[in-house]
Amino acid sequence: AQSVTQPDIHITVSEGASLELRCNYSYGATPYLFWYVQSPGQGLQLLLKYFSGDTLVQGIKGFEAEFKRSQSSFNLRKPSVHWSDAAEYFCAVGASNTGKLIFGQGTTLQVKP
Amino acid sequence: DVKVTQSSRYLVKRTGEKVFLECVQDMDHENMFWYRQDPGLGLRLIYFSYDVKMKEKGDIPEGYSVSREKKERFSLILESASTNQTSMYLCASSPNHKMSGNYGYTFGSGTRLTVV
Numbered sequence: 001a002q003s004v005t006q007p008d009i010h011i012t013v014s015e016g017a018s019l020e021l022r023c024n025y026s027y028g029a030t031p032y033l034f035w036y037v038q039s040p041g042q043g044l045q046l047l048l049k050y051f052s053g054d055t056l057v058q059g060i061k062g063f064e065a066e067f068k069r070s071q072s073s074f075n076l077r078k079p080s081v082h083w084s085d086a087a088e089y090f091c092a093v094g095a096s097n098t099g100k101l102i103f104g105q106g107t108t109l110q111v112k113p
Numbered sequence: 114d115v116k117v118t119q120s121s122r123y124l125v126k127r128t129g130e131k132v133f134l135e136c137v138q139d140m141d142h143e144n145m146f147w148y149r150q151d152p153g154l155g156l157r158l159i160y161f162s163y164d165v166k167m168k169e170k171g172d173i174p175e176g177y178s179v180s181r182e183k184k185e186r187f188s189l190i191l192e193s194a195s196t197n198q199t200s201m202y203l204c205a206s207s208p209n210h211k212m213s214g215n216y217g218y219t220f221g222s223g224t225r226l227t228v229v
Binding site: 032034036041042043044045046049090092094099100101103104105106 | 117119144146153154155156158161163203205207209216217218219220221222223225
């Protein structure tokens with residue numbers, strides 16, 4: 001069965017430090033992968049997505065993610081975190097024949113001044 | 114840009130009331146979804162719809178029903194609200210029945226429902 005695991009429930013980083021949020025997926029075929037961000041009290045906003053091609057994808061707000069098929073991972077990175085990046089981040093995998101996305105449990109990012 | 118609009122940001126209802134949560138999208142998307150979000154439980158799919166008058170149960174449909182009379186509108190109905198339905202409710206849409214996995218979803222801003 002398809003699944004997405006975000007191993008870290010909560011991460012705290014200092015402002016200006018680098019960030020990596022982990023995501024592992026289970027899916028038989030080539031996956032369609034997404035990262036969403038949710039600011040407090042808001043809906044989810046798409047940060048970036050991977051369909052095929054270059055395994056390093058760039059997104060909005062300075063984020064990037066790397067698809068590693070051998071590790072079944074799609075980790076999200078940012079070189080220098082800003083206080084406004086504090087939010088909850090969701091990884092998701094799409095199954096093209098079902099019309100649905102499977103979401104991870106989310107990782108809450110706290111940014112220390 | 115696609116917009117998904119949820120009619121209420123905050124809602125307070127009494128136990129036993131019938132509650133309607135409305136969601137409208139403006140880009141002719143085929144698919145619409147209702148999720149609830151609770152701390153520690155992530156996003157859980159309640160119902161989804163691939164077309165007008167079509168609906169399918171998600172992972173937690175108990176206590177809920179839905180209505181899709183027009184393509185742009187997807188309503189979530191709590192027939193008799195209970196305190197355990199206090200939650201954040203998120204609506205989402207995507208372009209094409211079987212291609213949603215390719216395009217991802219566009220989400221509304223959410224409705225924070227409190228049942229007292």
